Amino acid sequence: MVPVSKDFVNNMFSIEGKVALVTGATGALGCVLAKAYGYAGCKVFMTARNAKKLQALEDEFKAEGIDCAYFAADPAQEEDVKALIKAAVEKYGEINILAIAHGYNKPANVLEQSVADWQYIMDADCKSVYIVAKFVAEQMVAQGKGGKMVITTSQRSKRGMAGYTGYCTSKGGADLMVNCLACDLTAQYGINVNSICPTVFRSDLTEWMFDPESAVYKNFLNREPIGRLGEPADFVGYALFLSSAASDFITGANCDCSGGYLVV
Ligand SMILES: NC(=O)c1ccc[n+]([C@@H]2O[C@H](COP(=O)([O-])OP(=O)(O)OC[C@H]3O[C@@H](n4cnc5c(N)ncnc54)[C@H](OP(=O)(O)O)[C@@H]3O)[C@@H](O)[C@H]2O)c1
Numbered sequence: 001m002v003p004v005s006k007d008f009v010n011n012m013f014s015i016e017g018k019v020a021l022v023t024g025a026t027g028a029l030g031c032v033l034a035k036a037y038g039y040a041g042c043k044v045f046m047t048a049r050n051a052k053k054l055q056a057l058e059d060e061f062k063a064e065g066i067d068c069a070y071f072a073a074d075p076a077q078e079e080d081v082k083a084l085i086k087a088a089v090e091k092y093g094e095i096n097i098l099a100i101a102h103g104y105n106k107p108a109n110v111l112e113q114s115v116a117d118w119q120y121i122m123d124a125d126c127k128s129v130y131i132v133a134k135f136v137a138e139q140m141v142a143q144g145k146g147g148k149m150v151i152t153t154s155q156r157s158k159r160g161m162a163g164y165t166g167y168c169t170s171k172g173g174a175d176l177m178v179n180c181l182a183c184d185l186t187a188q189y190g191i192n193v194n195s196i197c198p199t200v201f202r203s204d205l206t207e208w209m210f211d212p213e214s215a216v217y218k219n220f221l222n223r224e225p226i227g228r229l230g231e232p233a234d235f236v237g238y239a240l241f242l243s244s245a246a247s248d249f250i251t252g253a254n255c256d257c258s259g260g261y262l263v264v
Contacts, residue, residue, distance in 0.1 A: 012246040016041030019092040020243070021085075023075050023132055024102030026053040028203030029152060032232040033099050033239050038066030040240055045088040045095070046070040048102065075102050075128035081135050094143050097243045098136045100129055100151040105205075107163035121166030126173040133177070133193070137185055146190025150242045151178055152235075153195045155258050175254045182252030192251040194242045199223075199258040201230030226259030234259075 020037040024030035025046030038044045038061050046054055047070060054070035061068045071087040073080035088095055104124035106117060129151060140147035156164060157171035178195040185191040200206050200220060209216050210229060220229055238257050241247050256262055 008245075013240065013244045014041075015097065015240065015244050017043075018096040018243070019043045019045065019088070019094055020097040020099060021045045021047070021088055021095050021136065022099045022101060023047050023128075024100070024152075025057060025070065026050050027101060027103070029198075029201070029232045029235060030099075030101035031057055032236060033101055034068070035061060035064075035066070036233075036236040036240060037097070037099070037243075038064070038068060042097065043092045044068040045092060047073050047075070047084050049074050075100075075132050076123040078131055078135075081131050085135050085139050089139065094145070095136055095139050096145070096147055098133065098147070098149045098151075099239055099243070100132060100149070102128065103152065103154075105164075105167045107167065109163055110165045113165065118166045122170045122173075125167065125170035126177070129174045129177060133181055137181070137189075137191060140191050141185075141189050147192075148243045148247075149181070149191065149193040150239050151193070151195040153178070153197050153254065155197050155199045155256070155261055157195075157197060157254065178254060179252045186251040192242070192247065194247070194250055194253045194255055196235055196238050196242070196255050196257050198230055198235060199261045201232055201234060203232070223261055223264050224259045225263060228259070230259060 020042040022030055022034040025034045026048035034044050034046050046057060048054055049072055051072035054072060058068055058070055069091045071084045073084040075081060104121060133149060153174045154171040156168045157175040160168050175195055178193050181193040185193060200209055202210060211217055235257055238255060
């Protein structure tokens with residue numbers, strides 16, 4: 001008998017009923033991922049630092065019948081993250097999926113950048129990933145049912161760029177951290193940890209790059225076999241896949257979702 005079951009194939013993408021914790025939920029990607037988890041039948045616990053924006057998202061999602069809640073926290077602050085996880089568990093009893101979608105950049109030439117500015121980027125994009133992943137992992141281990149972590153990094157984790165000593169270093173660190181977290185957490189505890197590595201997609205900060213007349217846009221298109229720049233919804237499929245049983249054999253992967261940026 002061919003060793004694959006119909007039941008597995010028909011249900012492997014389902015994440016219905018799971019509890020998804022989404023960081024950076026007020027951002028361009030985070031709000032799309034949070035809503036997508038909701039549409040997929042998850043209970044969605046959202047976080048970011050801006051409570052007002054989180055409240056607006058909760059109102060919007062609840063109006064669509066999505067079961068969701070939020071807790072405002074800074075992901076780089078240990079006590080904030082502990083309180084966040086406590087609030088999520090008090091609300092929904094457990095955490096099954098962690099989607100990290102927060103992030104920050106303030107490009108500057110190394111000669112002009114202060115050490116404090118560099119450290120702030122490192123804390124926002126690297127230390128915060130460690131703190132959130134560590135304490136969610138502790139919660140998942142205590143639950144004893146495994147889990148899924150999907151961590152947004154960047155294609156900038158693999159290559160340098162002028163003015164990006166903070167961002168590239170922090171994203172590179174986060175991608176290596178994903179490799180290490182998989183070694184610590186998957187075999188023993190059934191927690192899969194993967195990252196998705198985008199190139200430019202539309203957000204408040206990148207909107208200017210989408211001007212078809214700009215040199216930046218034209219330059220990017222030359223590097224994008226897919227023929228366009230990204231939209232936040234482009235990453236939903238990967239995130240849901242990496243949150244589902246369909247990706248049970250994938251861990252520690254830094255997943256390219258760049259429209260082919262790497263092949264040119
Ligand atoms: N947009 C792109 O072209 C692009 C490309 C590659 C990778 N990425 C990565 O994809 C992820 C999502 O990007 P995005 O474009 O959706 O970002 P975004 O729209 O700028 O949103 C950023 C999110 O992170 C939070 N945030 C901002 N500064 C922070 C800080 N210092 N510490 C902790 N949280 C902070 C924001 O919420 P609060 O301010 O309320 O906390 C917000 O929820 C990030 O990790 C980013 O680096 C983006």
